[in-house]
Amino acid sequence: MATFKSLMGKLWFRVLLGLVLGILFGYTVGQNAAVVGWLTENGIDGKALITEYVKPIGTVFINLIKMVVVPLIFFSLVAGITSMTNAEAFKRIGLKAVGAYLMTGAFAVCIGLAFGTIFHPGLGADLSVLKAHAETGISVKGQEFSMIKLFVDMVPVNVVKAMAEDNILQVVVFALFVGVTLVKLGKKTQGITDLFQQAAELVFKLIETIVRFSPYGVFALMSWAVGTQGMDILLALLRLVGVVLGALFTQYLLFGLMIVVFARMSPMPFYRKILEVQLLAFSTSSSKATLSTAMRVVNESMGVSKSSTSFVLPLGTSINMDGTAIYLGICALFFSQAYGITIDAHHYFVLILTATLGSIGAAGIPGGSLIMMGMVLTSVGLPLDGIALIAGVDRILDMLRTTVNITGDSVITLLVDKSEATFDQRAYHDMDL
Numbered sequence: 001m002a003t004f005k006s007l008m009g010k011l012w013f014r015v016l017l018g019l020v021l022g023i024l025f026g027y028t029v030g031q032n033a034a035v036v037g038w039l040t041e042n043g044i045d046g047k048a049l050i051t052e053y054v055k056p057i058g059t060v061f062i063n064l065i066k067m068v069v070v071p072l073i074f075f076s077l078v079a080g081i082t083s084m085t086n087a088e089a090f091k092r093i094g095l096k097a098v099g100a101y102l103m104t105g106a107f108a109v110c111i112g113l114a115f116g117t118i119f120h121p122g123l124g125a126d127l128s129v130l131k132a133h134a135e136t137g138i139s140v141k142g143q144e145f146s147m148i149k150l151f152v153d154m155v156p157v158n159v160v161k162a163m164a165e166d167n168i169l170q171v172v173v174f175a176l177f178v179g180v181t182l183v184k185l186g187k188k189t190q191g192i193t194d195l196f197q198q199a200a201e202l203v204f205k206l207i208e209t210i211v212r213f214s215p216y217g218v219f220a221l222m223s224w225a226v227g228t229q230g231m232d233i234l235l236a237l238l239r240l241v242g243v244v245l246g247a248l249f250t251q252y253l254l255f256g257l258m259i260v261v262f263a264r265m266s267p268m269p270f271y272r273k274i275l276e277v278q279l280l281a282f283s284t285s286s287s288k289a290t291l292s293t294a295m296r297v298v299n300e301s302m303g304v305s306k307s308s309t310s311f312v313l314p315l316g317t318s319i320n321m322d323g324t325a326i327y328l329g330i331c332a333l334f335f336s337q338a339y340g341i342t343i344d345a346h347h348y349f350v351l352i353l354t355a356t357l358g359s360i361g362a363a364g365i366p367g368g369s370l371i372m373m374g375m376v377l378t379s380v381g382l383p384l385d386g387i388a389l390i391a392g393v394d395r396i397l398d399m400l401r402t403t404v405n406i407t408g409d410s411v412i413t414l415l416v417d418k419s420e421a422t423f424d425q426r427a428y429h430d431m432d433l
Contacts (some may be wrong), residue, residue, distance in 0.1 A: 015279045020224025020281075024051060030227025047228055052160050055224040061217025064210045065289040070163045072203050072292060073314045075177045078234045079200035080310030081179025083201035090183065093416060094147030097312045100412045101320035102356070108251055109355040110407075112329030112334035113348060114249040121240040121330060167290065172318045198311065213291075218283040225396075237284035240334050244397055247326045255411045263418045269428055273301045274410055281406045285398040287317045290406050298410050303427030308417035316409030323404030327397060328355040328376045335382050347380040354379040 008014060028035050039046045080091060116125040155161035156170035163171055175272045182193050256267030277297050281290040291314060299309040332351050337344050343351075354376045377383070 015276060015283070018165055018217075018219035019279060019283055020221055022219040023226050024060040025054075026223035026226030026228075029223075035243075044178040050223050050227040054220050054227075056220075058217045058220030058224060061210075061213055061220070062284060062286070062289060064213070065207075065284070065286075065292070068203055068206050068210065068231055069291070070166065070168075070171055070389040072166060072207065073164070073198070073288075073318070074171055075196055075203050076310040076314050077172065077175035078182070078196045078313075080307050080312075082182050082196060083177070083307040083310070089420070090180070093308065093311065093420060094388050096416050097315055097412065097421065098319070100416065104322055104327050104408060104412065105320055105356045106352060108325040109329045109352045111151050111251055111254075111353070112247050112326035113333065113351060115243050115250075115326075116286075116330045116333030116337075119239075119243045119246070120332040121243040121335055122339075123239075141250055145229050150275045155220065168318045172315060204292070204295075208296075211293055211425060214280055218280070221283050222256040225399075238282075240330070241397065243334075244327060244330055245400065247399050251304070251322055251326060251404055252407065255407055258411055258415065263423075264365070264416050265418075265425070266429065270302065270411070272416065272431065273297060274407060277406055277410065278403045281402045282399045287321065287402055287405045287409070289403070292412055301427070302410075302414060303424030304417045305420075305422040305424075306413055308413055308420065308422065312416050313409055314414040316412055317406070320409055320412065321401070321405045323401030325355050326404070327401050330375055332376055332380065332382065335377060336380075339383060341382060343380055350379050351376065390419055406414055 029039070030036070036046050039049075089267055137184055154169055155172050156167065156174055159170075159174050161167075162174065182196070256271065259265055259267040259270055274297065277290055277294045280293050281287065284290060294317075295313055297307050298304045298313060299306055329351060332355070333343075335341075414423070
């Protein structure tokens with residue numbers, strides 16, 4: 001009893017409990033034939049009950065997080081940059097972070113393409129059968145890939161509009177400009193710099209309050225996902241799901257290997273302490289929604305300095321999505337194999353490039369990868385008709401992709417901080433934190 005009471009005092013355990021109870025509740029009320037039949041006989045629609053009364057709790061939780069996402073990224077980035085009084089240090093850390101994110105993203109695509117080539121997820125796939133399970137009202141237009149357009153669109157024409165529309169990449173660019181300019185101005189604008197530091201502290205406190213509601217939000221979201229999605233589409237796409245799972249798990253293990261090779265430390269403390277972040281990422285399917293929790297865990301539990309946490313981690317959630325990169329690569333091969341369209345070495349190179357950049361452009365919200373998939377498929381001449389067919393299973397895989405995404409961001413943040421000699425190894429190995 002004492003052990004259970006102490007566990008209940010830990011947020012990660014309450015989130016895990018909410019996750020499990022949500023799955024059980026969603027399956028019982030929305031999928032269990034006996035319970036659903038009993039509810040129907042008494043004039044109650046189980047799925048409607050979950051959708052109309054349970055899901056709104058999760059929606060409110062997500063909305064609370066979304067409310068502070070843009071302020072969090074903007075103020076934390078500016079505060080992180082201004083805390084680096086040494087311009088050379090800022091440049092060095094920025095180059096390390098961006099370089100590491102781009103390399104891991106490209107390598108993640110290669111893992112996805114390797115798994116797709118070896119295991120042939122689209123071989124024998126009957127797209128006509130899957131069409132019966134496709135969600136209605138889904139329209140994904142292909143996007144012609146343009147490096148220049150991606151570069152141009154990074155710079156906001158209207159900063160307020162970029163913030164209102166959650167264009168995170170543009171917000172990041174504006175925050176970088178503001179932070180760098182404040183560093184250059186130095187003591188002349190010390191008051192504004194202090195204001196940004198205080199604003200960041202305010203946002204962190206707001207998030208600390210919001211995160212307390214996460215077990216209830218996780219319960220509601222998982223109840224809705226399991227209660228309404230069911231397992232039919234998962235079974236129909238079992239081969240694709242299996243290949244994606246294998247690739248994501250491989251990437252997950254590689255994160256631990258990166259800690260061993262580049263930080264020369266055991267990855268076990270990282271895997272244990274990142275669990276709370278992963279549970280929240282799995283249930284919300286949003287790297288942005290998980291960012292605040294990740295920043296707290298990486299800084300307080302893992303010993304990463306506050307400056308690296310405030311700068312490298314938010315940057316990662318905007319430009320680094322390893323799980324999404326893997327998924328885009330595998331899905332491209334899935335459709336090429338299902339439609340019987342052969343792709344050559346040139347197409348593989350194009351897929352690596354577009355999937356890497358597509359993962360950067362993908363919104364850190366549930367289902368954002370479906371839009372980028374249109375760009376990736378178009379870049380190698382694959383039809384877009386099949387995208388709507390995997391939308392049903394995309395929700396399940398999105399949970400896993402997001403878990404890998406935020407784990408990768410946290411690993412890179414740790415490695416960059418370790419290379420700067422500002423990392424607290426004692427805190428990292430302290431299993432009580």
